[in-house]
Every structure is written in C-alpha cells, then in structure tokens.
Amino acid sequence: MHVTFQLATEIEAALLVAAAAAGLADAADFKPDVRTAEARHGDFQANGVLGYAKARKLNPRAVAEQLVAALSPALRDASDVAIAGPGFINFTLKPAVLLAWLRQFGTAPALRAGAAAAHAGQTWVVDYSSPNTAKQMHVGHLRSAVIGEAICRLLEFTGAKVIRDNHLGDWGTQFGKLIYGYKRWADPAALAADAIEELERLYKLGNNATPDGSPELDEARAELVKLQQGDSENVALWQKFSDVSLAAFQKIYDRLGIRFDHNLGESFYNDKVERIYRELTETGLAQESEGALVVFHPEHPRFKTQPFIVRKADGASNYASTDLATAAYRAEHFKADGIVVVTDFRQADHFEQLYLTVRKWFAAKNYRLPELHHVTFGAVTGEDGKALKTRSGDVIRLKALLDEAEDRAYAIVLEKNPDLPEDERREIARIVGIGAVQYADLSQNRSSNYVFSWDKMLALDGNTAPYLLYAVARIHSIFRKAGVAPGDAAAEAGATSPETAAEISLARKLTKFPDAVRLAGESLRPHFLGLYLFELAGEYSSFNNADKVLVDEPAVRARRLLLCARTLLLLETGLGLLGLRTLTRM
C-alpha cells in the first residue's frame, strides 16, 4: 500500500479530486481544510465542507455525502469515513495503513526526506541569542537562545539551508566607558581568571566614574571617538573584549548545543549605513525632521506620527540604521529567502517599523524581498514583575542557572538510581538538567511576561523534559533486554498490524509526527512539537503499561518491537529538533 509522509495532505488531495468527480459547483474553490482530529473523532477531519456549503446556501451534510460517495476507492479502503456533526468528514485510518506508514517512514533519513519539501531549496537566516559583548549572559538571554536554536533545527529538518547569525551588541557608547575603566583599573590576574567578570567590573567602574556633565565623561567619549576612528590601541582593546566575550558565550552555547555560523554584530554594519541614508532619501521614504533622518508610514495609525529614526541629528547611526543594513546584507550576501529575528516582545514596535520600511525600500529599488519574521516572547521577570534579581541584587547568570539545573538533576539521579557509575550519573544529570531548562521554554507559547521561578524552570515532574527522556530510556531498556537494535529489520519482519487498543492508539499518534513538525515549522513555534512529543510519550507510557513487548508470540513481539522502535525514532528525532540530547538509561 502506498502512503505519503503527510497523510493529511494526501486526504486533502483526494477530497479535491472527489469534489470535481462529484460535480460540485465551482469545485475549484472548495478547500477541504484537513487537519488532525481528536482521537475520539478519528485521525483526520475535513472541516471545509461547512464553509463551502454555507457560502452557497447548501446543506453541508448533503454536500459531505456527495463528496464521500465520490471518494476514491483507495481512500475508502484505507480508512473508515464518517460524516459527523454539522458536516465534518472524519477519517479513521485502518490498522494496516498505520503499519504501512510506520514501515515506510521507519528511519531518520526517510523522515527527513518526507519533511524536507516544506523549505526545500530555501536559505533562511536566523538571528538569535544576540547578547552584548563584555557582559555575562543572564537568564534573560535564555529564551532567545533556546527558541532560536529550535527554530533553526526545525527549518533545517524541513529542508532549508539555515545560517545561524549571532547579532552581537558589540558597538556603541558603552565601549567608551569600558575603555576608560580598563585603562585605569584593569587587573591582569582577574582578567586571566575570568575575563568577562573583570570586564563587567571595569564597565561599572567606568560608568560610575563618568557621570553626566563631568570631564571624565568627555574623556570616555574621546575614547569612543578614537575607537571609531581606528586608533590602534583602542581597536585592539575592542577586539580583545569581543574575543573573550565570544569565548565565554561559547561555553554556554556548548551546554545548549548551539554553534553559530556567523557573529556579525552591530560593529560589522557600522560602515554599511551610508547606502541606507542615500537610498531611503532618493526613494523618498526618508525625510529630515528635527535634524534627524526619519521614516514615517502614513498608512499606519501610529507610525504616521511616530518616526523611525534612521540617522540621529548628530549624524551618527543607531539601531535602526544598522538593522536596515543587516536586512540588506542578509538578503543580498546570504541570498536569504527568509529572515527570522528572535527577541523579546518589547522590540515589537521597532521590528514593525523596520519591516514596513524594508518592504517599501526593497519594492522601490526592485530588490528581492525575503520573508521577514520577528519571533517574540515575553520578558523574564521576578515575582514582582520587575527585572529579575538575585537576593544579592545581581541578575541571575545563565551559567548559575544551568549549574543549578544540573545539581538538582544529579540529586534526583542519586536518589533514583544510586547504583549507576558516577560518570553516567553525571552525564544523566547534565542531559536531564539542561533539557529541563530548555523544555521549560519550549513547552509554552506565551508572549506575556515570564515570571522566573527556580522550581518552575527546574521542574522534573509532569510535562517536562525528564518525562520525555524517561520514555526514551525505557524503550532503550526493552531493546537491551531483547538483544536487538531498535529498528532491526529481522526483529520487525513478522510484524502484523496493531491490534490492541493501546497499540492502535500509539500507532495513530505516531503518524501525526509530520503534522506536528509542519505546524511548528510554519508558525515558527517549537512548542507545537513539544506538545506533540509529550502526548506521544504519554501514549507510549500507556502502551508500555498495558501491553508487554517481549512476549513469546512472534507476530505480537515483532509488531510491538516495531512500535517501540518508531516511538524511539520519533522521540529522539523530535527532541533533537528542539535542541535536547537524549539518553539510553536514566
């Protein structure tokens, strides 16, 4: 039997054929709207009949009956078809079809090939994490990094060439103060021990020593001017700041499984802004206002009066100028088909103005316009809704958060599995602890603020990474005991179609993986995949509890081993797409 990766798409196509065959009035306008259904209704449901019938003042159930009568024999053989409610068409796949799908998409390459159609041949630039240099990363930097990496992996899996670009905050007035502090108070021993810690201290000293209106502030500004004019000493210092910062960031990124292709920060675009001023002016988009160069958007309720300032009155560039230059660079140099920027929601206005401007600018110059996306999330705050602080008043550092996560996970491992070797306990603690932190951000879809809580971030019960990892570990355990590798062809050879309620329920869930990946990829919301994996792990756990795998009957054993192998494949693949590592034992 032939099955496709996206069964929903296959059913949708069959319904379109049926619409034409049934002679529906303007059948070409009929949109089947097939989606995954709640299990009690079937595997997939077509909702399109309702809207179609309503627009033409037809009885939706009668239209549904016409369509069902005209369905291809292949689809009628493959599924139970039922008309329900006001006019839904429900499709429940037969066990033999479930088995066929599981056999056809039984390997990682097969899954990847099936999913790759969505963004095949496209190049996407993803801009995420983007911390400021010379400062430690804190918990506020976590979400962009975790969500951004998951989006990268989803885009790659769905066929795109992904360019990971860390748009560092590595330019601006703060460097004058940092250089001022560095030249006076730098402690070589502290720099050697923990460079970024020392840079933070020097920045604070520099900042405190240069209050508004002071001659010290003029000196700090002079340092900045020297840097901008290419003074060799200051440029060398700036380079050193960048180097030690990136090295420190990479230690965090390594723990999160992140590696950037480029670190093109604001400094990279600093000399690419003249063109922006010129082209925005010559296309009539920008105008002088109070000495600055600004863009208004007359069609917009607020941006018709709220300016997008692309050049300051003193002639200097700002965030807007470099972001415009960045968009052009990504479109032209990387030939991006899509650009994704991941930041917290407070920058929503800025990006709305930016993208409005880019669209008009590119249209006026006849440049090829990539898809432009701003992926937002809520800010991380303390219990009081204000910026997050520890008891001592400092922000919580990302390193401390990850350390704490591993420590808590280690304590649980010691309690649950004291007999494992120490090395393995540590490895489990790393994967479970970091995974819990990642999943805390990937399991929810909220643009409201995120109130930080250690217990929430490091929760190990319920809808968390450990629950998913535990299901993975249990499946590995079964294969260890069976003495075969997951996916072993001989072990699965005699598999029959799923039969028991738990087998069928699990098999049905497995076939929904493509829909979860599609949904998460198209909407750039990884939590849809997280939700699916959680539900899949739940189905597996129920199955694991209800049906013993390693039984004597060869056909039953084979089909259950197949179900285990596919569950493992999809859980490991899916968790990998979210950026989590998995275990074989825990």
Next chain:
RNA sequence: GUCCCCGUAGCUCAACUGGAUAGAGCACCUGCCUUCUAAGCAGGUGGUUGUGGGUUCGAUUCCCGCCGGGGACGCCA
C-alpha cells in the same frame, strides 16, 4: 494620550490560528511494582475561558466597550 501584548481549574500552562463535550502537569483523593526502569500507569475532585455586548451553523480564538497586568512611543540597543 496613542498603540501593542497578555488575562483559561487553587498554581504553572495547552487548545493545531473560527471547529465537535476547553485539555495536561503540580497540589489533593483512590487503586497498581515476585511481571520489559514506579522519574511510570489507571481513575477521581476541580471551569460563567477577566467582564458586557456583537458577528455566525459554530467564538478561548474575530470586532467594539469596560476592568486588571506588562510593554513601546525622537535621537539607547
């Protein structure tokens, strides 16, 4: 003042972008380990989806008005 986001069970969150009886976890209660890992499974208690209208076959979802929380609004990024 203008505009944006958010408000769902005691708590933390879902709800496939308008679909069917709004679902999970935590907490609380009842069962299940001589049986592939109990970091688990089965079940129970818990809802006027902030609020009042509107749109329609159908609204947590869209529109309007309130209430509450957060945010952005001319030279920071």
